[in-house]
Amino acid sequence: MKKLQTKGLRTWIEIDRKAVAHNFSVFRSLLQKKTKLMAVIKSNAYGHSFIDFAQEMEKLGADFLGVDSIVEGLALRKEGIKTPILVLGHTLPEMVSLAVSNNISLSVSTFESLEYIIANQKHFTKPLNVHIKVDTGMHRQGFLMEDSKKVLRILSSQKNSKICVEGLFTHFASAKNPAFPADTEGQIRDFKFWINNFKQEGLKPLAHAGATAGALLFPDSHFDMVRIGIGLYGLWPSKETKAFLQNKISLQPILSWKSLIAEIKKQPKGSRIGYDLTESLDKDGFIAIVPVGYWHGYPRSLSSIGKMLVGGKECKVLGRVSMDMICIDISEVKNPRIGDEVTVIGSDSSSSCSMEGISNIVDLSWYETITRINPLIKRFYL
Numbered sequence: 001m002k003k004l005q006t007k008g009l010r011t012w013i014e015i016d017r018k019a020v021a022h023n024f025s026v027f028r029s030l031l032q033k034k035t036k037l038m039a040v041i042k043s044n045a046y047g048h049s050f051i052d053f054a055q056e057m058e059k060l061g062a063d064f065l066g067v068d069s070i071v072e073g074l075a076l077r078k079e080g081i082k083t084p085i086l087v088l089g090h091t092l093p094e095m096v097s098l099a100v101s102n103n104i105s106l107s108v109s110t111f112e113s114l115e116y117i118i119a120n121q122k123h124f125t126k127p128l129n130v131h132i133k134v135d136t137g138m139h140r141q142g143f144l145m146e147d148s149k150k151v152l153r154i155l156s157s158q159k160n161s162k163i164c165v166e167g168l169f170t171h172f173a174s175a176k177n178p179a180f181p182a183d184t185e186g187q188i189r190d191f192k193f194w195i196n197n198f199k200q201e202g203l204k205p206l207a208h209a210g211a212t213a214g215a216l217l218f219p220d221s222h223f224d225m226v227r228i229g230i231g232l233y234g235l236w237p238s239k240e241t242k243a244f245l246q247n248k249i250s251l252q253p254i255l256s257w258k259s260l261i262a263e264i265k266k267q268p269k270g271s272r273i274g275y276d277l278t279e280s281l282d283k284d285g286f287i288a289i290v291p292v293g294y295w296h297g298y299p300r301s302l303s304s305i306g307k308m309l310v311g312g313k314e315c316k317v318l319g320r321v322s323m324d325m326i327c328i329d330i331s332e333v334k335n336p337r338i339g340d341e342v343t344v345i346g347s348d349s350s351s352s353c354s355m356e357g358i359s360n361i362v363d364l365s366w367y368e369t370i371t372r373i374n375p376l377i378k379r380f381y382l
Helices: 017-030 042-047 050-060 070-078 093-101 111-123 145-156 182-200 212-217 239-245 355-362 366-371
Strands: 012-015 036-040 064-067 085-087 104-108 128-133 163-169 206-208 225-228 255-260 263-267 285-290 307-310 313-318 326-329 341-345 379-381
Touching: 017 036, 017 050, 017 212, 036 050, 036 206, 042 050, 042 366, 050 064, 050 070, 050 379, 064 070, 070 085, 070 093, 070 104, 093 104, 093 111, 093 128, 104 111, 104 163, 111 128, 111 145, 111 163, 145 182, 163 182, 206 225, 212 225, 212 239, 285 341, 307 326, 355 366
Parallel strands: 012 379, 036 064, 036 225, 064 085, 085 104, 104 128, 128 163, 163 206
Antiparallel strands: 012 255, 255 341, 263 285, 285 326, 307 313, 307 341, 313 326
16 A cells, blocks of 8 residues: 555555445445446535546446436546436436536436426427436335326337437345345245346347345346445444355455544543543553544444554543544553554454444444545545
């Protein structure tokens, strides 16, 4: 890795490019050559820097990029990203024309959206690519099974219009536990019903259903494309998926969050630490102040139970996590100094300082933990 230029930074994040490439290759190897891979990079690439991660995916050959909003898609196009983009979330009517002019595909999951697009296509300068979202059991976005005839009737009437049915997709509600496959298998059956009906109408869109867990556990869900999110960042979609596959598949966490020691002080036994004086030292020791807090995305629920790494030693969080600083116990660190590097979150998933370790301590989804890291923190791709 190249030497970081962290001068002037109290905290920063490091992203391992080799680990990114490794994870991408793992998922690519699970797919047939004809099956496309969409890299899901919504929500600041799950906390990993939206533009930077998109550029990595384009270099590695992702077939599609999945974003949440048209705003995210426009940001990618502004940075010169050429890879096809699909907006997975809701698009406001007034933003549809921007999708057309910037070659961004839109998800359509309601009759209101579909009818608006049809009514306004006369203003399109070129065709709009749409992916029809169907609800096969999650009951979030999507057309219901009883909507199928009406949906197909409308789409069939638009075959020579400026609306191109590029994709057909669904989302699994419960694909993360291999011990209970019935619900996902039922959704796959219902999705095949939609695919067959589209084919009978002469429509052959890209069919996609499986996200990371689906791609790993249900090969029948690969269809024409899979949507890989959390797995590309080296994290498992669930504990159950990891337990089932970790001896067959290796995922490498790509993120490390760093900070530094801002202050050191010696405190006697009995000293009470932080807001509300919730913790007392059980012996004489040294504490360090680390200039990160819950504003930066470090969970307040880790007060008195979290750990950080200094000089290879795990150092316990003392007292309350504050908005912008944390106290840690560095009594076991040899010759600590102000300015020493602190690993807030490491990439070793076996450590209690890792994203997985932290989430296990507080029983919090690591999807939530990682996406909450403040996007203003500088990310370095190494």
